[in-house]
Amino acid sequence: MRKQEGVVMADFEWYRSFCAIYRFNSVSEAAKARMMTQPAMSQHLAALEAEVGEPLFTRTTRSMVPTERGKELYSQLAPLIESLEETTMRFQSAATPSPTMIKIGAAHEFFAEKILPQLHALDICTLSQLGTADQLLEWLKGDALDLIVTSQRVHSAGIEYVKLMEEEFVLVAPSQLQVPPLTDAKQKEEWLSAQSWISYGLELPIIRRIWREHFKKRPLLRPVHIIPNLHMILRAVEQGAGLSVVPTYLIGSSVTEGRSQLIFEELKVSNEIFMAYQTKHKHLPSLHTMMTRLRENI
Secondary structure, eight states: OOOETTTEEHHHHHHHEHHHHHHHTTTTHHHHTTOHHHHHHHHHHHHHHHTTTTTEEOSSSSEEEEOOHHHHHHHHHHHHHHHHHHHHHHHHHSOOOOOSSSEEOOOHHHIIIIIIIGGGGGGEEEEEOOOOOOHHHHHHHSOOOOOOEESOOOEEEEEEEEEEEEEEEHHHHEEOOOOOOOOHHHHHHHHTSSBBBSSSTOOOOOOHIIIIIIIISSSOOSSSSSOHHHHHHHHHHHSOOOBBEEEEEHHHHHHTTTTTESSSTTSSSEEEEEEEEEETTOOOOOOHHHHHHHHHOO
């Protein structure tokens, strides 16, 4: 706590700790992210609440729930702190040589379709690893990767997520399949349930979401093929092996050249794609550069 002419001045670190608690809804998780002790984090919050004159959070057994005053303060502070941190990062970038390489991870299909075509335009070297969302997160936490692109936002101490884009999933079928002109949702569900399906996994990822969002029930499907690769799934559909669900960015010429067809196009779902990184690396110039390039080109 600092004093100036007898007046108590709020410390900038109090604000940073408050914003971290707000984002994580937890003092302990915020402390880990800021690499502080939990008592020190609690002291920052207590000092700021004393300065404000009222509670900023309601404490529950599981989380810290912001009060209306807390929400108001966060909306005012967050953009200011982000701006100051970006300015700090620019100073660091000018004074410190950037690492020559950034380690990036993504799913095979997303990397091939969205990141690989951009590599020639990057002014930074990359080391890429491809894997599932669970694998990517573990590699990120273990410092094997600096940045991952993932569709799963899993709460984990010290990991921050930034939305990159939305992907849209649609139903795709063999081009030769005769699809009846159905308009009733129940009839569509019955017809689709009677078809052969190809799935990414036994748990029917994305297929299950389509059923829940559009038919308000779980799908009673037993896929004829499990293929954990979206490119191969699309190829199997083209060869007549069954129906499936794929992202629109993957379809490309498959539909326009008549190798497959979109069916019941209104039965689609959207999925958010995030960039994730460790909070402790947030100000690395190379990380900031890579994230900016991905935002601009994807």
